[in-house]
Amino acid sequence: MALLAREPLHAYGVVQRLGEYGFEQSTLGTVYPLVTRLRRAGLLSQRTSRGHAGPTRHVLSVTAEGEQALQAWTVQWNTHRDRVDGLLTKEGASHAG
Numbered sequence: 001m002a003l004l005a006r007e008p009l010h011a012y013g014v015v016q017r018l019g020e021y022g023f024e025q026s027t028l029g030t031v032y033p034l035v036t037r038l039r040r041a042g043l044l045s046q047r048t049s050r051g052h053a054g055p056t057r058h059v060l061s062v063t064a065e066g067e068q069a070l071q072a073w074t075v076q077w078n079t080h081r082d083r084v085d086g087l088l089t090k091e092g093a094s095h096a097g
Contacts, residue, residue: 001062001070004044008061011035035060043069 003009003017011032018026038044043066049059062070 001038001043001066001073004060005062005067005070008059010049010057010059014060038066042066 003014009017012028014035015026015028015031018024018031035044039046039060043063044060045063046058046060049057
Protein backbone atom coordinates (compact mmCIF):
# COMPACT_ATOMS: atom_id res chain seq x y z
CA MET A 1 0.00 0.00 0.00
CA ALA A 2 2.90 2.34 0.60
CA LEU A 3 3.84 2.05 -3.07
CA LEU A 4 0.27 2.69 -4.18
CA ALA A 5 0.03 5.71 -1.86
CA ARG A 6 2.87 7.23 -3.92
CA GLU A 7 1.40 6.46 -7.32
CA PRO A 8 -1.44 4.41 -8.81
CA LEU A 9 -0.14 1.16 -10.33
CA HIS A 10 -1.43 -2.09 -11.77
CA ALA A 11 -0.49 -5.30 -9.94
CA TYR A 12 2.44 -6.01 -12.26
CA GLY A 13 3.70 -2.46 -11.64
CA VAL A 14 3.62 -3.20 -7.90
CA VAL A 15 5.78 -6.30 -8.51
CA GLN A 16 8.23 -4.22 -10.57
CA ARG A 17 8.49 -1.49 -7.92
CA LEU A 18 8.98 -4.06 -5.15
CA GLY A 19 11.88 -5.47 -7.15
CA GLU A 20 13.41 -2.00 -7.36
CA TYR A 21 13.33 -1.83 -3.55
CA GLY A 22 15.13 -5.17 -3.18
CA PHE A 23 12.12 -7.49 -2.97
CA GLU A 24 13.04 -9.41 -6.13
CA GLN A 25 11.34 -12.57 -4.86
CA SER A 26 7.92 -10.87 -5.06
CA THR A 27 5.81 -12.27 -7.87
CA LEU A 28 2.43 -11.54 -9.38
CA GLY A 29 1.26 -14.76 -7.73
CA THR A 30 1.90 -13.29 -4.29
CA VAL A 31 1.01 -9.65 -4.99
CA TYR A 32 -2.26 -10.14 -6.89
CA PRO A 33 -4.11 -12.01 -4.11
CA LEU A 34 -2.90 -9.42 -1.62
CA VAL A 35 -4.13 -6.42 -3.59
CA THR A 36 -7.39 -8.27 -4.25
CA ARG A 37 -7.96 -8.68 -0.50
CA LEU A 38 -7.08 -5.03 0.13
CA ARG A 39 -9.47 -3.95 -2.63
CA ARG A 40 -12.29 -6.09 -1.24
CA ALA A 41 -11.63 -4.60 2.21
CA GLY A 42 -12.13 -1.11 0.74
CA LEU A 43 -8.51 -0.07 1.24
CA LEU A 44 -7.72 0.08 -2.48
CA SER A 45 -9.79 1.19 -5.44
CA GLN A 46 -9.46 -0.07 -8.98
CA ARG A 47 -10.14 1.61 -12.28
CA THR A 48 -9.82 0.18 -15.75
CA SER A 49 -7.25 1.77 -18.04
CA ARG A 50 -6.68 0.94 -21.67
CA GLY A 51 -3.03 0.10 -22.35
CA HIS A 52 -1.19 1.98 -25.12
CA ALA A 53 -0.51 -1.09 -27.24
CA GLY A 54 -1.43 -3.80 -24.78
CA PRO A 55 -4.36 -5.16 -22.86
CA THR A 56 -6.69 -3.29 -20.54
CA ARG A 57 -5.12 -2.83 -17.11
CA HIS A 58 -6.66 -2.49 -13.69
CA VAL A 59 -4.97 0.45 -12.00
CA LEU A 60 -4.97 0.40 -8.21
CA SER A 61 -4.88 3.36 -5.84
CA VAL A 62 -5.28 3.83 -2.11
CA THR A 63 -8.67 4.94 -0.79
CA ALA A 64 -9.14 7.39 2.10
CA GLU A 65 -9.80 4.39 4.37
CA GLY A 66 -6.61 2.80 3.01
CA GLU A 67 -4.61 5.94 3.83
CA GLN A 68 -5.82 5.74 7.43
CA ALA A 69 -4.97 2.04 7.64
CA LEU A 70 -1.51 2.68 6.17
CA GLN A 71 -0.85 5.38 8.76
CA ALA A 72 -1.90 3.03 11.58
CA TRP A 73 0.21 0.18 10.19
CA THR A 74 3.19 2.52 9.89
CA VAL A 75 2.91 3.45 13.57
CA GLN A 76 2.64 -0.24 14.51
CA TRP A 77 5.64 -1.13 12.35
CA ASN A 78 7.78 1.67 13.80
CA THR A 79 6.88 0.63 17.35
CA HIS A 80 7.70 -3.01 16.60
CA ARG A 81 10.97 -2.07 14.86
CA ASP A 82 12.01 0.12 17.81
CA ARG A 83 11.36 -2.75 20.24
CA VAL A 84 13.42 -5.18 18.16
CA ASP A 85 16.20 -2.61 17.81
CA GLY A 86 16.18 -2.25 21.60
CA LEU A 87 16.55 -5.99 22.01
CA LEU A 88 19.49 -6.05 19.62
CA THR A 89 21.44 -3.19 21.21
CA LYS A 90 23.18 -2.67 24.53
CA GLU A 91 20.48 -0.14 25.45
CA GLY A 92 17.91 -2.91 25.25
CA ALA A 93 20.09 -5.19 27.35
CA SER A 94 20.25 -2.59 30.13
CA HIS A 95 16.44 -2.66 30.40
CA ALA A 96 16.59 -6.35 31.32
CA GLY A 97 17.63 -5.25 34.81
